[in-house]
Amino acid sequence: MDPRAKVLAFPRKAFDSYSSWCDYVSAWRKLGVYFAVTEHAYAEDCPDLLQCLIFLRIKYDNKRNLFHVFNLPDGRKSCGIPLHITIENARFPGTASLNIYPFYKHSEFNKFIAVFPEEYINSHSNTGAKFPFQKYEISLEWRILFPYYSCFWGSKYNNHVVFIGDVLAESFEGDQWKDQANYCAIPDLLQEPNIDALDIRVLGRTNWWNCLR
Amino acid sequence: MRLDSFNSIVQFRYNTPYFSLVDPEEPQSRPDLLHPLYMEYFFLSPVGFIAFTDQAVKFNREPSYLSFRFPVTYGDFLACSEVDRSLLFVPKVSPLLDYPEKPIWKAIPNLTFDYTIKDIPKRHDWPHTRLHYCSAYFLMHLYVRICEIIGYGINSSFLILNLINSIYNSRTYFTYITPAQELVYSLIVPPKILAALFSERFLKQHPEYAVIVPMAEAVLLSSENLGLRYGLGRIRVRCCMDYTW
Numbered sequence: 001m002d003p004r005a006k007v008l009a010f011p012r013k014a015f016d017s018y019s020s021w022c023d024y025v026s027a028w029r030k031l032g033v034y035f036a037v038t039e040h041a042y043a044e045d046c047p048d049l050l051q052c053l054i055f056l057r058i059k060y061d062n063k064r065n066l067f068h069v070f071n072l073p074d075g076r077k078s079c080g081i082p083l084h085i086t087i088e089n090a091r092f093p094g095t096a097s098l099n100i101y102p103f104y105k106h107s108e109f110n111k112f113i114a115v116f117p118e119e120y121i122n123s124h125s126n127t128g129a130k131f132p133f134q135k136y137e138i139s140l141e142w143r144i145l146f147p148y149y150s151c152f153w154g155s156k157y158n159n160h161v162v163f164i165g166d167v168l169a170e171s172f173e174g175d176q177w178k179d180q181a182n183y184c185a186i187p188d189l190l191q192e193p194n195i196d197a198l199d200i201r202v203l204g205r206t207n208w209w210n211c212l213r
Numbered sequence: 214m215r216l217d218s219f220n221s222i223v224q225f226r227y228n229t230p231y232f233s234l235v236d237p238e239e240p241q242s243r244p245d246l247l248h249p250l251y252m253e254y255f256f257l258s259p260v261g262f263i264a265f266t267d268q269a270v271k272f273n274r275e276p277s278y279l280s281f282r283f284p285v286t287y288g289d290f291l292a293c294s295e296v297d298r299s300l301l302f303v304p305k306v307s308p309l310l311d312y313p314e315k316p317i318w319k320a321i322p323n324l325t326f327d328y329t330i331k332d333i334p335k336r337h338d339w340p341h342t343r344l345h346y347c348s349a350y351f352l353m354h355l356y357v358r359i360c361e362i363i364g365y366g367i368n369s370s371f372l373i374l375n376l377i378n379s380i381y382n383s384r385t386y387f388t389y390i391t392p393a394q395e396l397v398y399s400l401i402v403p404p405k406i407l408a409a410l411f412s413e414r415f416l417k418q419h420p421e422y423a424v425i426v427p428m429a430e431a432v433l434l435s436s437e438n439l440g441l442r443y444g445l446g447r448i449r450v451r452c453c454m455d456y457t458w
Binding site for chain 1: 227229230231232233234245246334339340341344388389390391392394398428429432433435436439442443445446448
């Protein structure tokens with residue numbers, strides 16, 4: 001990711017508990033300052049700041065838990081596009097840009113502009129179709145709620161807080177989104193040998209008991 | 214069913230898109246598609262997680278335990294839904310020390326299984342209810358074991374009357390798959406249940422048995438503990454932290 005990109009990052013303590021989150025938000029509101037953005041290069045090396053990351057999945061439909069598989073240029077498979085949340089205008093690849101600052105005690109949003117990371121733009125689907133967008137206005141199936149994250153992530157400091165966001169394939173135009181061959185169930189993907197490390201971490205937290213029979 | 218089958222670990226086979234319960238007496242091809250079942254526990258207080266020391270549990274594996282994890286045997290998997298015999302009966306002595314070599318179900322008196330593994334998918338308690346029962350079953354035996362070692366009075370009425378419902382209502386359970394393809398049902402025992410099991414005063418006064426792990430420290434430890442990493446995200450902090458010491 002471009003080191004100049006400014007990303008949303010909160011002190012680690014804000015995610016300790018719901019009351020910590022409320023305390024943090026209240027303190028900022030009293031100051032009249034709402035912005036908590038910092039340069040990605042700085043945040044990446046800072047263990048005390050948690051960057052907010054959306055793990056964007058494209059879901060086949062709202063009945064089956066099938067997700068679009070991206071075959072990345074280096075051979076890895078992934079079904080979630082990592083997007084750092086930012087409140088700047090969408091410029092840098094790998095960011096999800098919000099047009100408002102929605103971080104209050106009860107914070108939720110479901111719309112943002114995604115600028116996709118280079119490796120996903122250069123990926124192909126299982127049927128060989130190229131990823132057709134560089135930038136897209138996403139409307140999620142379910143809202144993302146703060147501070148209820150899915151898990152922590154980070155190759156060095158565990159300093160990303162990950163929120164899973166699903167968008168239905170019907171939101172996109174084009175045949176590749178309708179072809180079920182491009183989609184995969186989570187347990188199937190977890191058995192792939194070359195799955196992306198973030199995918200292993202995020203998808204591992206799956207409700208497997210819904211698949212028991 | 215043969216005795217050694219009852220003592221083997223419950224396995225599921227994944228055939229897209231379902232996990233099917235494996236009959237331990239049927240030969241299995243492709244063992245790479247088998248997933249063993251585990252129950253896991255964390256204990257949460259209003260001020261952080263509680264780690265029990267080895268002095269309190271005597272598993273002789275680590276100095277203290279932030280989480281407990283048990284593989285589930287077929288015998289225990291069947292036993293846990295015989296609620297009146299396994300969950301409404303509080304043992305005086307927990308057989309958990311030698312688990313899974315000596316499964317818990319063997320210590321339950323008058324236990325007879327009215328059905329086999331093959332019948333489980335047809336039963337009304339399958340699958341979510343049975344996993345909740347299984348979670349309550351191991352938690353009860355873990356608790357009894359700790360009480361037995363430290364000499365603490367067992368809250369039998371809570372175990373019999375409230376444990377299952379409290380777990381269900383807590384909504385602090387979740388499931389995950391490990392990189393080793395194990396299926397884990399994890400329960401974060403919320404402060405309300407913890408307080409019913411052990412008094413706040415007792416936990417605070419006996420650091421030789423229980424140590425408080427502040428949330429900030431738990432976050433750091435979560436990089437090494439997969440269940441904790443997911444669990445921290447799962448805690449509906451709003452309801453868990455309503456209860457205060």
